[in-house]
Amino acid sequence: MTRRTLKLGAVLVGVGGPGQHHTWLSPEIPGDASVDIRWYIARARQAEAAFFDHVFIVDSQFITPDSPHHYLNRLEPLTLLSAVAVHTTHIGLVGTLTTSYNDPFNVARRLASLDLISGGRAGWNVVATGDGGTAGNYGREEHYDYAERYGRALEHVRVVQGLWNSYEEDAFPRDKEAGVFFDPAKLHALHHVGEHFSVVGPLNIERSPQGQPVIFQAGDSDEGRDLGAEIADAIFTHARTIEQGVAFARDIRARAAAKGRDPERILIVPGFSPIIADTDEEARAAEAAIAGGKDFHRALRELGRPFGWHDFTRYDLDAPFPELGDLGDRSFRTQAAAIKKLARDNGLTLRQVVQSTIDGRRSPFVGSARTVADEIQRWFEAGALDGLNVMVTVPSEFARFTDEVLPILRERGVARTGYDATTLRGNLGLPIPRNVHAARAAQPAGAR
Known part of the structure; x- marks a missing residue:
């Protein structure tokens, strides 16, 4: 390297x-x-x-x-x-x-x-x-669910990589004088049969x-x-x-x-x-303006994404963050769990959780x-x-x-x-x- x-x-x-x-x-x-x-x-x-x-x-x-x-x-x-x-x-x-x-x-x-x-x-x-x-x-x-998503992802990538190996580097001599366009010995089918995919191949691109x-x-x-x-x-x-x-x-x-x-x-x-400005002070002021100018209610709605676009607008903003059970387990589970933990460990209201997501993007x-x-x-x-x-x-x-x-x-x-x-x-x-x-x-x- x-x-x-x-x-x-x-x-x-x-x-x-x-x-x-x-x-x-x-x-x-x-x-x-x-x-x-x-x-x-x-x-x-x-x-x-x-x-x-x-x-x-x-x-x-x-x-x-x-x-x-x-x-x-x-x-x-x-x-x-x-x-x-x-x-x-x-x-x-x-x-x-x-x-x-x-x-x-x-x-x-x-x-x-x-x-x-x-x-x-x-x-x-x-x-x-x-x-x-x-x-x-x-x-x-x-x-x-998470196990299937990631098991499928690993097998998917391995199949794709296998298909990318269909042709060896010198599979296409394209020798016009000899009349040889490609060498069939350099072409390889995949014949993959797995838990999630069955793909024969080969891929038709060098x-x-x-x-x-x-x-x-x-x-x-x-x-x-x-x-x-x-x-x-x-x-x-x-x-x-x-x-x-x-x-x-x-x-x-x-x-x-x-x-x-x-x-x-x-x-x-x-x-x-x-965030770059002529001075550190100007940059910090720009950062504060960006954070202060963010749309709280849009951030409230965006909070639903890790939870499968759950509607948080129906809750009292100043009540404790709602109990959501396993909501989010089939969506962005890690992000959803982190939000739940933050609220639980610090006794945050919904308003405070939304504000923390705004502040956390700094x-x-x-x-x-x-x-x-x-x-x-x-x-x-x-x-x-x-x-x-x-x-x-x-x-x-x-x-x-x-x-x-x-x-x-x-x-x-x-x-x-x-x-x-x-x-x-x-x-x-x-x-x-x-x-x-x-x-x-x-x-x-x-x-x-």
């Missing part, structure tokens, strides 16, 4: 995700930004000019009228990223696809197509769907320059952490403090080592929204460009993160990070000064996975 440098992702959330209630009002953001491909292309180019590793497209497939503005009306990730691919050259293209409501063959083919279109820049953010209402959009009466798309994963439950430690090249997470970040990274790497993986090959890349990276650079470097050198996923909405705010913070980090050798490779794997410092069939054929006969 090359010298360790900060990895950078740009999370493009158009008119605003959770807690960003008034983002869409900015004069810099078109009202239809979340479905305007020109907005995405411009932001991707802005990130690429700053040598970001990837753009990151989050997704879900169930909404209510109370969903965040960006969630209500947004483009499908791989369609979007395919358009961005032909307007960029180096930046990685990471899209979210759920293992709960997609078939492995379609996922493998769509991601492999994006990988070829982009010249080896595709990444897959693996999620096991938390929004229980999604079940009704796919002909199911009930959402999968390998890209990076071998396979990069696997990202997001999930903080025990099941989610185990899945990440098992399959992920990089993990998208959240951390409020440097201590939480260090603890998460150590836990993931310990789990990976226990599974026989090299723990240093897993990148921890939490998401943040830096960024640890607030201040002048130098202050923010100092803090990022402190987290990086402490091992709390290997990179940042920066939430991108208002272009001028993003520019303060790219044009003011990153030059300081480059001077210190923390951030790169240019791209190291033409593929996402290359820029992340990750090895190209060898085709399993070619590797097996290369072994001595007695070792097979």
